[in-house]
Amino acid sequence: MKQAGIVFLLSLSLTGCMTDQTGTTYSASEARQMQTVLFGTVAESRLVKLEGTQGEVGTLAGAAVGGITGSSIGGQRESAIAAVAGAVAGGVLGSMAEKKITAKQGVELTVRLDDGSYVSVVQQVDPAVNFASGDKVKILTQGSTSRVVKVQ
Template sequence: MNLRRYWAILPLTFAALLSGCMTDSTGTTYSSSEARRIQQVSFGTVSELQYVTLEGTEGAVGTVAGAAIGGIAGSSVGGGRGSDIAAILGGVAGGVLGSRAEKQLTTQQGIEMTIRLDSGKYISVVQEVDPKVPLQVGDSVKILTQGNTTRVVRMR
């Protein structure tokens, strides 16, 4: 078995698996289950913006992919029982590192918006930054609420 070939494709496979886990939580993205549902609508003006960090996920994909890569790497060390032990240790270490890598790769830039509603009440909403629709203080916005999900979109 030629392990060098696997070493070349494993990091790419790992990155591809993790990118499939990333979700878009901007104000203009909906899941298919949110379509065709009534939303409560409010209007307001952005009074303050602050950039925040949206923590990434620590799911099974990073752990499993890291464990697989670590196990393969460890199995190539030594021979016999030493190789088996190295494969197990490599799998454990790879799982831990894979979980951390997943969290790092899925961390996103968010924005906390303080909004003065037309009613005079203030609210705050955090969502992922949407570079296609940047918000600024003073922008008129529409606040859409559906169950526990609220999103803010700039009025055009």
């Protein structure tokens, strides 16, 4: 029961680390900042996979679960060895789990700009927005961050 609670807390903490990278989501620091706007037409769109993060949260939580699990094995000496082994294995598995849990579906959009040149932007799929060849779009760029949104 204790282990199930720890696994639940791990998954809850990992979902808190996820950020939305769709074309319609902005961070608080992006608000009230000027953006460059380019207009064009979608030439091609294809689904891609956005890799998840591998941070300390998954590693530490996995290590904690593995250490607790390992410490309940055998006598005093064996449980100490099992706790260390469990912590190491749990840390590796927790890191892998974090990467899998935080992975997202992306879309690569190739846009023919109004001046005839082409650019490509990858962003997270927004279930409310489907891009198709021929769609009129605008590309909003602020610093090194660009997003594609449909022209309304």
